[in-house]
Amino acid sequence: MDLDQFKQQLNEKLSTDHNGRSGEEIAQMLGKKTFSIIEKLKRSIQYEILFGLIGMILFAILAFSTKYQSIRTYFGVAAVFIFLFLFLLNYLLKKTIKLNQVQRPVISNLTNYVLLIEEYMKRYFQFTMAMIPICLFFAGYLGYHEKKPIPELDKIIDVGQLGFKLVLTISIIYLISFSIGIYYFTKWYLHKIYGKYVLELKNCIKDLQEN
Amino acid sequence: MNSQDHFVSLLKTHQNIVHKVCNLYMDRHSEREDLFQEITLQAWKAFPSFRGDAKFSTWLYRVALNTAITFYRKEKRSPQIYMYDILPESASEDGLDPIEIQLKAMYAAIGELSKIDKAIVMLYLEDYAYQDIGEMMGITANNVAVKMNRIKTKLKDEAKKQLEQSYI
Numbered sequence: 001m002d003l004d005q006f007k008q009q010l011n012e013k014l015s016t017d018h019n020g021r022s023g024e025e026i027a028q029m030l031g032k033k034t035f036s037i038i039e040k041l042k043r044s045i046q047y048e049i050l051f052g053l054i055g056m057i058l059f060a061i062l063a064f065s066t067k068y069q070s071i072r073t074y075f076g077v078a079a080v081f082i083f084l085f086l087f088l089l090n091y092l093l094k095k096t097i098k099l100n101q102v103q104r105p106v107i108s109n110l111t112n113y114v115l116l117i118e119e120y121m122k123r124y125f126q127f128t129m130a131m132i133p134i135c136l137f138f139a140g141y142l143g144y145h146e147k148k149p150i151p152e153l154d155k156i157i158d159v160g161q162l163g164f165k166l167v168l169t170i171s172i173i174y175l176i177s178f179s180i181g182i183y184y185f186t187k188w189y190l191h192k193i194y195g196k197y198v199l200e201l202k203n204c205i206k207d208l209q210e211n
Numbered sequence: 212m213n214s215q216d217h218f219v220s221l222l223k224t225h226q227n228i229v230h231k232v233c234n235l236y237m238d239r240h241s242e243r244e245d246l247f248q249e250i251t252l253q254a255w256k257a258f259p260s261f262r263g264d265a266k267f268s269t270w271l272y273r274v275a276l277n278t279a280i281t282f283y284r285k286e287k288r289s290p291q292i293y294m295y296d297i298l299p300e301s302a303s304e305d306g307l308d309p310i311e312i313q314l315k316a317m318y319a320a321i322g323e324l325s326k327i328d329k330a331i332v333m334l335y336l337e338d339y340a341y342q343d344i345g346e347m348m349g350i351t352a353n354n355v356a357v358k359m360n361r362i363k364t365k366l367k368d369e370a371k372k373q374l375e376q377s378y379i
Contacts, residue, residue, distance in 0.1 A: 002367050003332070006317050011336040013314075014234050015227040021247075026219045026226075029251045036249065037283040102253045102277040103260055103270060105349030106330065109277045197283060204280060207327040208350055211357060 045093045056082040070142035107208050114201050121190045128186045136175045218258050232275040253278045276330045320369035328362050
């Protein structure tokens with residue numbers, strides 16, 4: 001019993017087992033949303049650009065309106081950082097649109113998918129890691145060197161008469177643990193979302209390249 | 212006729228190709244519906260790049276197979292694909308028509324193949340030349356021939372196994 005023996009029957013069965021779609025049904029489908037992971041990536045990048053723009057504007061307003069030098073510097077730097085990141089997101093968006101071409105040979109399409117998702121994962125990881133020093137250590141440094149007293153911060157330090165050195169030690173331990181936590185969490189999160197899928201695509205490429 | 216009408220008319224005529232891919236890659240009805248919609252959408256998005264210098268059916272095969280291979284499903288589902296349900300019941304009285312059973316076994320064996328092997332089998336069943344299959348998959352005709360031989364052996368063994376199981 002081999003494939004050629006059933007070639008015609010198999011072909012017939014596979015192509016005739018359906019109810020058939022009318023032209024109207026097909027036309028209706030054209031307005032629906034796609035399940036493609038590349039489309040999801042595209043939408044995700046578009047949202048990130050939108051929220052990035054909103055964040056940048058808010059941070060810039062805060063930087064210009066505050067009376068504290070440290071807060072001005074912090075949000076000013078964050079706004080510039082987001083502004084630069086927007087260029088990167090725009091580049092990724094263009095690349096995503098350009099590479100999403102399903103009419104290419106299967107191996108090229110698969111390679112494009114893997115490259116694109118891996119690039120997205122890499123940039124997302126880099127951005128998250130770059131945010132840690134900016135958000136935590138830079139904020140701590142600026143707060144420490146603030147010339148004007150910040151009553152809210154002083155209140156926290158005074159609670160329980162902990163003393164400045166102890167608060168500083170606890171803060172440093174917290175910052176280090178948080179950074180390590182974020183590092184592993186981001187790695188796990190990206191792997192959970194895209195890892196298995198990328199692996200599946202890589203296996204398909206390997207399967208195709210095998211002789 | 213505008214572009215959308217033209218596309219709808221072409222897809223309606225060639226919808227067997229899309230159904231065939233859906234039947235081969237998905238085991239559940241709802242999954243086949245999702246994949247049909249996805250292939251339709253991807254083909255519509257890619258349609259402006261269809262210049263007409265190739266056959267629409269060949270172009271559609273490429274789009275459909277690319278979409279099926281990269282189709283992303285969030286929830287984990289059974290990796291085994293049995294396509295018994297798309298086969299008609301046996302015509303014989305005792306329900307043991309040998310040809311029908313062998314055909315079912317072959318179907319089940321195809322369901323066990325990898326995504327890439329399924330694509331190659333599908334194009335082979337359509338009588339595409341190795342050269343054309345190679346172009347669609349992005350590999351050489353020689354490589355297709357080697358793979359096809361391997362697939363045939365795999366199918367023969369797997370179908371035999373399925374057949375033995377069905378008689379137990």
